[in-house]
Amino acid sequence: MSKRPFFVGYLGMPRALAMFLAVVVGVLLGTGAVVATVIVEGQRDWGDGGFQWGEGQQTRTGIVMADPYPILFLPPDADHPFGRTIPLSGVGKTGVQKIAREMQGKPVDVSGVVLRRDDFEMIQVSGNEGLVAAADPAPVAGWTGPDIETLGRVTLKGELLDSKCFHGAMRPGQGKTHKLCANLCLIGGVPLTFLIRRADGSVESLLMADPAGMEITGALLDYVSQAIELTGELERRGDLLVFKVDPGTVRRL
Amino acid sequence: MSVGYRPVLWNANKLWYDGALGLFVGLYLILFLRYAPGLLESPVIGGAELRMRAFGSCAFLMLTIILCIGPLARLDTRFLPLLYNRRHFGVMTFFVATAHLWAVSGWYLAFSPLDPWVALLVSNTDISFLGFPFEWLGMAALAILFTMAATSHDFWLHFLSPPIWKRLHMLVYLCYGLVVMHVALGLLQSETGTAYPLMVGLSLLAVAGLHLTAGSVEAKRDRQQVVVTADGDWIKAVRIDSLTPDHGHPVALPNGERVAVFRYGETGEKISALSNVCAHQNGPLGEGKIVFGCVTCPWHGFQYDPETGRSPPPFTEKVPTYRVRRDGDFVMIDTKALPAGTPTPPILLTDGPA
Numbered sequence: 001m002s003k004r005p006f007f008v009g010y011l012g013m014p015r016a017l018a019m020f021l022a023v024v025v026g027v028l029l030g031t032g033a034v035v036a037t038v039i040v041e042g043q044r045d046w047g048d049g050g051f052q053w054g055e056g057q058q059t060r061t062g063i064v065m066a067d068p069y070p071i072l073f074l075p076p077d078a079d080h081p082f083g084r085t086i087p088l089s090g091v092g093k094t095g096v097q098k099i100a101r102e103m104q105g106k107p108v109d110v111s112g113v114v115l116r117r118d119d120f121e122m123i124q125v126s127g128n129e130g131l132v133a134a135a136d137p138a139p140v141a142g143w144t145g146p147d148i149e150t151l152g153r154v155t156l157k158g159e160l161l162d163s164k165c166f167h168g169a170m171r172p173g174q175g176k177t178h179k180l181c182a183n184l185c186l187i188g189g190v191p192l193t194f195l196i197r198r199a200d201g202s203v204e205s206l207l208m209a210d211p212a213g214m215e216i217t218g219a220l221l222d223y224v225s226q227a228i229e230l231t232g233e234l235e236r237r238g239d240l241l242v243f244k245v246d247p248g249t250v251r252r253l
Numbered sequence: 254m255s256v257g258y259r260p261v262l263w264n265a266n267k268l269w270y271d272g273a274l275g276l277f278v279g280l281y282l283i284l285f286l287r288y289a290p291g292l293l294e295s296p297v298i299g300g301a302e303l304r305m306r307a308f309g310s311c312a313f314l315m316l317t318i319i320l321c322i323g324p325l326a327r328l329d330t331r332f333l334p335l336l337y338n339r340r341h342f343g344v345m346t347f348f349v350a351t352a353h354l355w356a357v358s359g360w361y362l363a364f365s366p367l368d369p370w371v372a373l374l375v376s377n378t379d380i381s382f383l384g385f386p387f388e389w390l391g392m393a394a395l396a397i398l399f400t401m402a403a404t405s406h407d408f409w410l411h412f413l414s415p416p417i418w419k420r421l422h423m424l425v426y427l428c429y430g431l432v433v434m435h436v437a438l439g440l441l442q443s444e445t446g447t448a449y450p451l452m453v454g455l456s457l458l459a460v461a462g463l464h465l466t467a468g469s470v471e472a473k474r475d476r477q478q479v480v481v482t483a484d485g486d487w488i489k490a491v492r493i494d495s496l497t498p499d500h501g502h503p504v505a506l507p508n509g510e511r512v513a514v515f516r517y518g519e520t521g522e523k524i525s526a527l528s529n530v531c532a533h534q535n536g537p538l539g540e541g542k543i544v545f546g547c548v549t550c551p552w553h554g555f556q557y558d559p560e561t562g563r564s565p566p567p568f569t570e571k572v573p574t575y576r577v578r579r580d581g582d583f584v585m586i587d588t589k590a591l592p593a594g595t596p597t598p599p600i601l602l603t604d605g606p607a
Contacts (some may be wrong), residue, residue: 006330006542008554009266009337020331025273032281032314035452039310040289042448045297092364170361171299175443180388181361183376188365222379252381 049117049168057126059111060086061134063145068209068216069163069191070100072110072123073238075143083146085240086110087122087191087207088131089164093181095189097215099131105144107137115167120205122167146238155231156206156243157253158196160224162186166193166205179225186217186224194230194243206234206243219247227253260406270338274345281311301360306440308353310452313436315346316429317456324467330540333551340405343425347402350395357388387439394431397424410534419535433457475505490514490586493579493602496524501548503529503539506588512575513539514584515548515559524600525559526575526586532593533570561596 005014013021052058062074062084074084088110090096111130115122125131134140162185165173172178174195186192192208192215210216211232232245285307290296298306319342325332362369367376377386401422403409410418433453441449490504491514498521502514511529527548529539536552543549547556547565557564562574571594576587579600591597 006544006549006551007334007337008544008549009334010264010554011544013266013269013334017331017334021334024332024335025277028318029277029280032277032311033284035310035314036281036285036307037289037292038448039306039452040285040303041292042444042446043297043306044444044446046299046302050299094366171297171302172443176383176387177439177443178361179384180373180376180386184362184365184367184372187367187376222381222384226384252383 044172046172046174047117047168049115049120049166049171049173051124051168052114052116055114057111058114058123059109060123061107061109061136061139062086063105063140063143064088064100064103064108064110064131065145066097066100066104068214068242069189069207070096071191071207071240072108073145073240075140076238080239083238084121085146085238087163087167087193088125089122089185089190090125090188091127093164093185093188093190095191096125096131097189099125099128103131103133107134107140108132109134115164115169117167120167122163124164124169146236146240149236151234151236151241153231154234155229155249156194156196157227157229158194158206159227160208160220161193161195161205162224163191163193163205163207166195174225176225182224183221186221192217192220192224204241206241209242209244211244211246213242213244216245216247220250223250223252229253266334267338267341270334271341274342278311278315278345278349281314282307285311301356305353305356305360308349308356309440312346312350312353313432313456315342315349316425316432317460319343319346320425320429320460321463324463327467328463328470330551336552343398344402344405347395347398350398354391354395383438383442385438387435387437390431390435390438394428394435397428397431401425401428407533415532415535429460474503486588487578487585488588489580489583490526491584493524493582493584496521496584499543501539501541503537504586506586508588510588510590511537511539512586513537513541513548514577514586515543517543517546517559522602523559524577524579524584524602525597526577526584527557527559527562528573528575528590528593530572531555532564532572538572560599561594563594 005017007014007017060072060074062072065071065073070088072086072088076083088096088100109132110123110125112123112125115124159174161174162182164185165178165182170178170181194206194208196204196206198204208216229251230245231249232243235242286303319339322332322335322339326336358369362372365372373388404421413421436453491502496502496514496516498516504512504514506512512526513529514524514526516524527538529537531538531550531552533550533553533555536550538548538550541549541551548559549556555564555570557572562572564570573590573593574595574597575590576597577600578585584600
């Protein structure tokens, strides 16, 4: 008892105590190293999506639709018999509804930076100059956009996302930690999508719409980034699936 | 101890302490941000998001360690030096937590027409349990950390008075609870692996387990104390031959208060009793020691004359004293505390056999 080292901060450190503390500091440093490594290693793989800055400004020519969210439809070609669909966003957490509505149904040239995740593509439109009437509408001559095919009423489980972050603007661009960012994107006008996972593990991104085919962001904002179930009409527009739902059918899982 | 205020009272031990702290934070962040991603086959997360997690997890780990220091020091006094400069640990934790907020606001809250602070508060209004805006919990925890960091200086301790200051700083437990919920309703909802819940679980286990163990040990020690008979307000507190010269001996009174009994003097011929509660930060004087003739608190080295409960001049701190007398082999203590700084004659063992 009487030989126990007694520490007084403004006096010298007893030698026996210094040795003990050196061990404690070593243990704490080691704990920090283990925790850092385990946390980094334990993270989910949030996909390899991202801005394709290396490709520079890209331009695509197609038909633009403003509702429910701005989408560029590219006509069918040999590799894409159903055509291609490219969601559009503005710079940052903004949409391009205003300019897309002005050009609704017309041939346009869309210029901007491509975001790509697996087979999904999106374009961040470079300001008002990034969405203009097509300089050469020949590639879409005689084509007014994809036919609409009704697939029936379905109930699906998945997660509501902002399409831009899902395509890789943020990684992770989904999940609860990203909910705040997702809501900001959606409030700004970025297209709202519903991510579903098939039994084989592959994913499908559905464009959301209300029963009338218009935007539905405000009604579903509280359910973004959560596992939910929705019921509605599914329709196909080219290679795009549009999920027209009544917000009253939403159910948290 | 100081008779004036300076921004930081450095000494060699504090410099070592802060150096080790800086090394801990620096190594953690470097490993997290620079080297740990290289251990993976492919990056799985963006750099900005990795910074959010690096600062956030570092602050959580630091808060866990801070809360473990107290009970560890109760269980083994060799941990007391970690408690000595814990305020710097807390201030550093606040800065790391602020860096976490900075990383989030610079990415998830950026690039929007909305002001980031407005966005933080209004973008998520889902108040269901699993959808709850966990960011609000983090902000509340950060506000507590800021309050504690801002009032950590001894000026605020004296200005607010030690009891109020202590209560204010006990908010660290609320802060820890908020952080746990911040993580549980945030990251644990996104990450599905076992590593994250395991880490949070280990943190909770360490904090709760150590506190329960330390509390249990102290309660057991209090129960084992000898209070043979009572004589009015006097209690038969402790055997004289069980007192180690120059070392404190805490005694629990029937009213729940604790008294620090000291045997001291050149030949250990004197015995006095003081309040167990240091006037500085309520440190346990009964676990202290006589240094340079004064009772010395084990937490920050504040000193008191054992016969008067007053700090040696020019310092002005004082603690309550207790009247003592001898009854055979026992020390008797009057359970009524005297006003702080009241001189009280010690038991003089030279008056008879111990």
